[in-house]
Amino acid sequence: MNQLDPLDIEILRLLQKDASLTNKEIAFEIRKSIATIHDRVRKLHENGVIKRVVAILDRKKINRKLIAFAHVLLNDHTVNTLNQFEQEVIKFPEVMECLQMSGSFDFILRVATYDMDTYHDFYRNKLAMLPNINTVQSFFVLSEAKSDTAYPLG
Amino acid sequence: MNQLDPLDIEILRLLQKDASLTNKEIAFEIRKSIATIHDRVRKLHENGVIKRVVAILDRKKINRKLIAFAHVLLNDHTVNTLNQFEQEVIKFPEVMECLQMSGSFDFILRVATYDMDTYHDFYRNKLAMLPNINTVQSFFVLSEAKSDTAYPLG
């Protein structure tokens, strides 16, 4: 796959912020022809640089009022234990992210629930029921000063 | 603003996964007319339920190979200190998220850099230069078993 040039970077910068921009609008913005933009965007999709285009919802308007980060430590770190945990935990719809981490615990989970009651229910009846859980520490989001899906570029 | 009905939920479920679906495709999927879908989607935008539509990039293909979570504890918790920290830290392009948290530290930062060297540079020359930083603990993503922007619905 070819490296990204400054034009690709410009296009990606715009599409990361607003993917509903038309090729025409992008072309105007960065002073290139529509055909060029069309070509570049197609290639960025084909090369998998753009993985997908998604709608970002206002979580308060869909009643997902509580976001928690759960730090999970497992009892052991055999491949089996790690794989099994991942396979099971990603099935829970409340779990938006499951990241294996370096450091004093094994996984960070980002969990979205309605409120503290439903988080508690998730914690007791779903997460803590999985095998090989050693400890779970939960932290709750009080406010979001920045919440971007866009990676820094260039 | 009106409550979401099951039809809205169905539409949002699809658009959270793939916002490049056309109204026609959505209409076919959930057996409604194109005009109905068009109307619903327009209202979901107007009401702010859909905040925006964005392109999600493959971070490895844009060379953002390292994702770190930094847990930041400040020296005090006056409104001024908290506000000042937020205002400054969100200016760093490396910081994708800045969330104030309950618990044993004040903020979680999600930081995207090229590699450990550039993270170290960010840490020493940007983050640690801010006033009123007490402690920073950094954790690094080893692997992503699940990485969704979609909230659970319904």
Next chain:
DNA sequence: TTTGAAAAGGAAACTGG
């Protein structure tokens, strides 16, 4: 609300420069 159908506009796929 929902619908089908017509009008307007953009995307896709080509040409050739």
Next chain:
DNA sequence: CCAGTTTCCTTTTCAAA
């Protein structure tokens, strides 16, 4: 990388149920 053209598809609008 650009301009133009043609075809196709989608969005948008609207009258009616």
